[in-house]
Amino acid sequence: MNSSKFRFVLILCMFWLCFSLWAEVYSAQQIIKSDHWIYDAISALSVQSGRRPVVDLGPVSVAELRIQFKRIDKDLLSDSGKLLYEEAENFLYSDAVGLRFGGAFAGFNLSADVEFLFKSNKDMDWSFATDYTSGTEDENANRLYGNTSTFQASPLNKPSISLPIYLGWGDYFMIETVPVLAKSYWGMQNDKNFTNLIYRTSDFDFLWPQTAYGSVGYAFEKWGFNLNVGRQGLKVGRTLTGSIIYNDSFETDGYVQLNVYSERLKYNLDIVQVENDKYMYLHVIDVNFFKWLKITVLEGSLVHGPFEIRFLNPLMIMHSFGGWTEYRSDIEEKVYGEADFCAYMGFNIDVVPCKNWRLYFLYAQTEIQSKAELSGSGKYTPNGIGAQFGTEIVIPHKKLGFFKIGLEAIYTSPYLYLKDTPDSSLIKERYDMQTPKNIPLYSWIGSPFGPDCIGGKALVKYENVQKWGAEASYLFLAHGTNSFGLFNQYGSIEGYDQKFYIFYPRAYRGFLKQGGKLESSLSDAEIESWARDMGLTGTVSFNNCLTLSGYYSLNKHFRFDASFSYIFCFNYKNEKNRFEQGVELATSVKYTLF
Numbered sequence: 001m002n003s004s005k006f007r008f009v010l011i012l013c014m015f016w017l018c019f020s021l022w023a024e025v026y027s028a029q030q031i032i033k034s035d036h037w038i039y040d041a042i043s044a045l046s047v048q049s050g051r052r053p054v055v056d057l058g059p060v061s062v063a064e065l066r067i068q069f070k071r072i073d074k075d076l077l078s079d080s081g082k083l084l085y086e087e088a089e090n091f092l093y094s095d096a097v098g099l100r101f102g103g104a105f106a107g108f109n110l111s112a113d114v115e116f117l118f119k120s121n122k123d124m125d126w127s128f129a130t131d132y133t134s135g136t137e138d139e140n141a142n143r144l145y146g147n148t149s150t151f152q153a154s155p156l157n158k159p160s161i162s163l164p165i166y167l168g169w170g171d172y173f174m175i176e177t178v179p180v181l182a183k184s185y186w187g188m189q190n191d192k193n194f195t196n197l198i199y200r201t202s203d204f205d206f207l208w209p210q211t212a213y214g215s216v217g218y219a220f221e222k223w224g225f226n227l228n229v230g231r232q233g234l235k236v237g238r239t240l241t242g243s244i245i246y247n248d249s250f251e252t253d254g255y256v257q258l259n260v261y262s263e264r265l266k267y268n269l270d271i272v273q274v275e276n277d278k279y280m281y282l283h284v285i286d287v288n289f290f291k292w293l294k295i296t297v298l299e300g301s302l303v304h305g306p307f308e309i310r311f312l313n314p315l316m317i318m319h320s321f322g323g324w325t326e327y328r329s330d331i332e333e334k335v336y337g338e339a340d341f342c343a344y345m346g347f348n349i350d351v352v353p354c355k356n357w358r359l360y361f362l363y364a365q366t367e368i369q370s371k372a373e374l375s376g377s378g379k380y381t382p383n384g385i386g387a388q389f390g391t392e393i394v395i396p397h398k399k400l401g402f403f404k405i406g407l408e409a410i411y412t413s414p415y416l417y418l419k420d421t422p423d424s425s426l427i428k429e430r431y432d433m434q435t436p437k438n439i440p441l442y443s444w445i446g447s448p449f450g451p452d453c454i455g456g457k458a459l460v461k462y463e464n465v466q467k468w469g470a471e472a473s474y475l476f477l478a479h480g481t482n483s484f485g486l487f488n489q490y491g492s493i494e495g496y497d498q499k500f501y502i503f504y505p506r507a508y509r510g511f512l513k514q515g516g517k518l519e520s521s522l523s524d525a526e527i528e529s530w531a532r533d534m535g536l537t538g539t540v541s542f543n544n545c546l547t548l549s550g551y552y553s554l555n556k557h558f559r560f561d562a563s564f565s566y567i568f569c570f571n572y573k574n575e576k577n578r579f580e581q582g583v584e585l586a587t588s589v590k591y592t593l594f
Contacts, residue, residue, distance in 0.1 A: 024594075025062050026096050026107055028171035029215040031228055032065065034058030034235040034248050041088045042069055043238060043358075044394050044402060049076040050355045052294040056348065057259075057268055057286055058235045058248070061226045063171070063219035064261050066092050071263060076355075078396035083465045096166075096594065103170040110593040113158045115196040121582025122191045124572070127545060127565055158182075158588070159210070160196050172218060178211040185430075185441075223262035230255055234270065236284065236298060237348045237362050237388075240408040240457045241475070244388040244446045245298060245346035245364045246282075251428050251443045264288035269314060271307075274428050278304045280344075280445070281311035281318065292352045300344035303327065304423040319343055331493070335500050335510035336420040337377065342366055344426065344445075356395060362388040364446055366416060366426065380506040380524075382531040384419075386412040386446065401464035409456040414482040414537050416451040417444050420507045422487050452480035452537055470550040481538030481574050491516050505531035542570040559590045 032038060042055055042065065055068050069092055074085050098107025119126060159182035168174030183196050187203030198204055211233070217226030231254050236246040253276070258269040268284035282300040289295065301311055301318045305327050311318055327340035346364040353359065366384035373381070390408035397403055417426040426445040444450045455477035463469035486503040493500060493516045500516065502508040509527045512518070522530065549563035568581035 024096055026105055026166045027168045027174040028063035028219055029174045029217050030062045031059045031213050031215050033233055038091055041084055045072050045085055047352055047358045047394050048081050048356055049073050050352055051291045052350050052352050056238050059233055063224050079399040080396045080401050105168055107166045109164045111162045113160055113588055113590040115588040117194050118585040119582055124580050124582050126189050127584055173216045175214040178209045180208045180210055226259045228257050239390060240406050241410055242448050244362045244386045247446055249448045250445050251430055279307055294350040296348040298346040302342040302426060304340035331496055334514050336507050339420055340424050342419045342424050358392040360390050379528045380509050380531050382415040382505055384413055384415040386416045404461040406459045411454050412447055412451045413534050414452040418451055420504045421501050450483035452482035454478045468552040473547045475545040477543045479541045480536035539571050539574045539576045541574045544568050557592055561588045
């Protein structure tokens with residue numbers, strides 16, 4: 001081949017690579033992140049056909065998504081639904097091109113996301129700074145706990161460069177890692193920040209890769225299994241403001257997940273390493289009783305201690321082990337009653353009463369006292385419960401796209417996710433070398449708002465099948481004081497070197513009974529009243545956020561996003577009579593190579 005022909009073939013190949021490699025799927029065992037558009041697509045198509053799919057426990061493998069996708073009857077869809085169906089089919093069944101060696105393969109992608117940000121009020125936190133809560137012991141430190149949230153909206157807080165790298169063997173095994181160039185959390189939330197690009201070396205985020213996993217499994221015609229190991233990103237339920245049970249904003253050191261799934265039944269076992277010596281064990285069963293009804297039941301145990309085999313028993317009721325009696329010293333038993341353990345339970349009911357209409361209800365619980373328990377020491381133990389209710393209507397619009405109308409309400413009690421100590425609470429402390437003033441940041445297992453809130457969100461959205469979309473939303477959040485600063489409430493008991501936390505009513509009473517001294521203390525009757533109060537605590541902040549956002553995809557490579565938010569807050573950051581308001585603007589351009 002002469003040089004001119006070689007250059008022609010090379011140019012043709014490069015053109016094909018740049019404009020034809022739009023498929024993202026390398027293997028049936030590839031794990032798709034829970035915020036990927038394919039979940040929304042399968043959900044919308046299923047609701048339009050009057051069916052609920054069992055894909056609300058994310059992230060899941062391509063093989064599992066394919067089984068649920070095959071259940072959708074294309075003939076029942078509108079014209080716009082059929083277009084979306086074809087987009088989803090193309091994604092799930094078109095193989096991404098990479099290097100292949102027999103059954104083995106390797107591939108990569110590259111995306112660049114440049115964002116520019118503006119806020120008018122420097123005294124307010126950025127609205128996307130909401131995934132973490134401050135548990136600082138420094139009373140003068142800034143309290144970051146989620147005053148408002150557009151944390152799910154794009155474009156906000158994305159890495160400027162992402163480089164996914166894939167390796168695997170056929171449809172049986174795959175590993176993926178995504179090295180990124182990203183600005184740190186502190187760099188992004190800085191009052192003077194205006195972009196996600198790094199222009200100071202101190203802003204570099206070393207907590208990467210953000211996504212890395214290994215996955216192995218096999219899928220038959222109507223069922224399959226998958227075992228995967230990852231870092232974070234688990235999610236239970238599809239909601240507007242993040243799952244109250246388990247949300248993908250919960251940062252963890254790693255997890256091992258076993259999935260056994262079929263068309264109408266799924267079993268899920270998770271072993272989550274929250275921190276170095278803190279493990280969360282979860283059993284989840286997901287059942288499609290009828291095509292219009294899906295129920296998810298979850299049971300979990302959090303242990304601050306060594307890894308334990310007994311909690312891996314697939315169908316053993318974890319509560320029967322009585323773990324709350326086994327992880328405490330004598331003095332901890334006397335002060336806390338229990339320590340270093342937290343039982344967890346949740347369920348999700350998802351209903352499609354008719355085509356294009358979906359209802360859902362989520363419930364989470366760390367503690368609830370029966371009538372018998374209230375006659376004893378249980379009267380000093382607060383109920384930790386939360387509820388989330390929402391509705392979603394999807395209206396096809398001729399051949400162009402969909403209208404989506406969503407409405408959701410959320411309530412978390414003052415002690416949901418919380419137990420006697422930080423070690424036994426359902427939180428993760430974020431390790432960050434850039435943290436100023438040694439402020440520890442915590443993320444919650446469930447709602448990013450944490451405990452002690454009442455709120456709701458409404459949205460109207462139009463989307464033209466992966467081409468462009470526009471959304472208007474309103475978020476309201478009434479927030480008490482139990483989401484920040486709790487862990488600086490402690491005291492000492494003579495004769496013991498350790499500090500004893502007293503933010504929990506039962507622990508407060510135990511501390512006093514064991515000789516702990518406070519400048520002023522509550523009586524038993526006052527502690528009981530404190531524990532039984534399910535209302536918002538302290539000075540309640542009332543936060544409001546109106547957002548207009550949209551995107552436009554020029555092609556498979558270029559996407560443009562923009563959002564505008566007006567935020568106004570009464571009793572801002574729980575400071576009485578403090579009113580703050582301001583606007584935020586954000587724009588981004590994203591380029592994806594393949």
